[in-house]
Amino acid sequence: MNGAVEFPLDLAELSFRAAGESLVRRSVLPSGVRIVSEHVPGSRSLTIGYWVAVGSRDEEPGHFGSTHFLEHLLFKGTAKRTALDIAVAFDSVGGEHNAMTAKEYTCYYAKVQDRDLAMAVEVLTDMLTSSLLDPVEFENERGVILEELAMADDDPSDVANERFFEAVMGDHPLGRPIGGSPDTIRNATHTAVQEHYRANYRPQDLVVTVAGAVDHDVLVAAVTRALALAGWDLSEYAAPVGRRSGNPASISQGARLTIVPRPLEQANLLMGFPGLLASDDRRVTMSVLNSIFGGGMSSRLFQEVREKRGLAYSVYSFAPGYSDAGLFGMYAGCTPAKAGQVAELMLSELHRLAEHGVTADEMKRASGQLSGASALALEDSDTRMSRLGRSEITLGEFVDLDEALRRLALVTAADVQQLAYDLVAGPLSIAAVGALEPDAFAAIMPDPIRS
Template sequence: MYRKTILNNGIRIVTEHIPYVQSISIGIWVKTGSRDEKREENGIAHFIEHMLFKGTKKRSALAIAKEIDSVGGVLNASTSREFTNFYAKVLAKDFKLAVDLLSDIFLNSLFSFSEIKREREVIFQEIKMVEDTPDEYVQDLFSQYFFSDHPLGQPILGNYNTIGKINRDKLIKFFHSYYLNPYRIIVSVAGNLNHYQVVEAINQTLGKIKPNNKKEPAWKPPEIFSGVKIFNKDLEQVHICIGTKGFSQTHPSRYAGYILNTILGGSISSRLFQEIREKRGLAYNIFSYNSPFQDTGILAIYVGTSRNKFNQVIELIIKEIQKLKTKPLKESELKKAKDQLKGNLLLSWENTDVRMSRMATGELYFGKYIPLKKIRDKIDQVTAKDVQTLSQELFQKKYLLLIALGGVKEKNIKPSLLEI
């Protein structure tokens, strides 16, 4: 059973009672991420995420780790471009401990000078790790060039220059301005719980945050950039990310978009995986993915291949895109994609983490809970024409960007490569 309560200070609490599980997943979700950062402070939201685990007025970093470990629980956080979340998963009997830990790190973190200095080095190592992982790094490069100077294009981790200049004053100022804002905060809890006990526990902790006049962010939509950009690096493979303007979190055709992605490259039975890996052996890893945001999105394809197969692989990808634009799906393929999506959804629904996250994102982007049945019904309502129309809308040359990382040069690329 789903319930929602809004505290006097504006914090929204959403819960789902699942009586047959032993656990509870709880998350503090804040509508703040790298999209809120100025260029000179890029990476500060992610830096703050790290610092909230480095000690409070009553717990050291080690004490925080030991306390959650002592009950076999999980305590973690993540930063994205549009939101940050701090979450815990524990047995139902340990719910109060989880609330105490989460509220303590959220309200009472010290941001000590020594921990900031140490954690800055950790983040430098994290940036290096991404740069040494080309299949991940090329996707970051794609976002940076696709959205160009817009905050959505900034790397979530920041860069060496900005992270090196972030100090304690900047961290605390950003945290107080963007995180301690009740209108941006959602507490989402799923599991074997009592809604009223959850509300009481949150009200006694986060309910003490003073309301302010700053409501939800007024983000400006980005301008999209297209073309080809090559990053020459001595690698065994060329890592490619080719993508276009995707659909937003609230786009009316988003369910057609989910099916489009599933058919194009969302699984091992998808068209791209079968054509490029299984049939021709041109790649080990190839997939497509959606990155929807509040007012825009990305629909992209990643593939890693050898240098001498670069043009052939791109041509095959464009050929599959053209098919989606010009030929309606067969009913059998459409049904398979729908069944796959609904099956994935139902399997994920057995996880309290997933249900907690879905409630939170529903509240973040729609201001309401979206029931499982409604999602399944919306998937079933998608037609072959819907998928074809969306393909024609999204896959246009004016939106298409290709990023390549590896030992390939622009002179080796066919001029007509991105003609669609």
């Protein structure tokens, strides 16, 4: 494989060899269902995912929290299987099954031995196509989700993260919490979740990805059979749903400074700027910048904040990207009295990188860290399955390890410095949770707009 391989929505069949001699095959059924597999030589297990390209950002007023609510309900039983039957099916073969709701997609997945593929396909298909959405279970699960949100609210790092997204993204749907809020969950109606289910769980929305010990033809036959038994009309033509626009969204800052008072021993501090889209060609440069700046124990943040000054135990940077927006953030957990000093130090380090660039040694370490981490991650079929899903739903192209390393080698120190310069030119947002004074960050925000 040389270069990235595009995944056109109107191409029925695609097959190619990727790094490590894995075989990637992709089929688009006439009904719009997309099935993508990666056969990994020597594997004895596999990970399978059922994806729909709908996440928390897609919810309309009156439906906030429906995506996460629905994720819970699909485990509660179908006409063929009770919730216990679903759990027993995987437990009895030593498998794992779960789901994740994200801002731009939802995925139901399982990890099993190769001999249990048929079972995994049958159960996941049944869950996704034929959930009862029982009204009694709906009310039971409302309580479960409220407990989940309460648990997250007791975690100051989770609270800081939610406030940080709100601060950077403002009114953009990406700024909303994935799981909804206690109010939206209390107000969610059975009818709204049913509408969400019917509108987004259709053949043209479904993407099935499998990585590991998988035969593509066997997989396609199993999925087709299971969907037909579930009552889906696979003979009716439908084009797969289009991918999201990659045009940058207009982002208006939600808040410069958000402080959530909590009587805690530590302050959880997040600060940062708008970042890059998932499809931006500079994503590889962002990976290098993030590695050098806050991606490991040799990073600038770790060395300056923790090793040299002892101001924090946990300190790092991160850079999530979405279809039309992204952000770059810095995190530290520190004594409340030192929060202002830590924030000032983290910001000054990023400015120093933007003004003076990075060294050849830092570039070499970042390249080694990223290439090694990428190779090690691909030892896990979960990672490969997720890569297939993101390739199909978000990027529209498949990038294997060799191509990723080729792109990494093209990044220069000047590229990293320019990206840092672009980041610090954006609006700075701070979100912090803890026993903090109102003027804790006065040195870098003398006249903040508080929320």
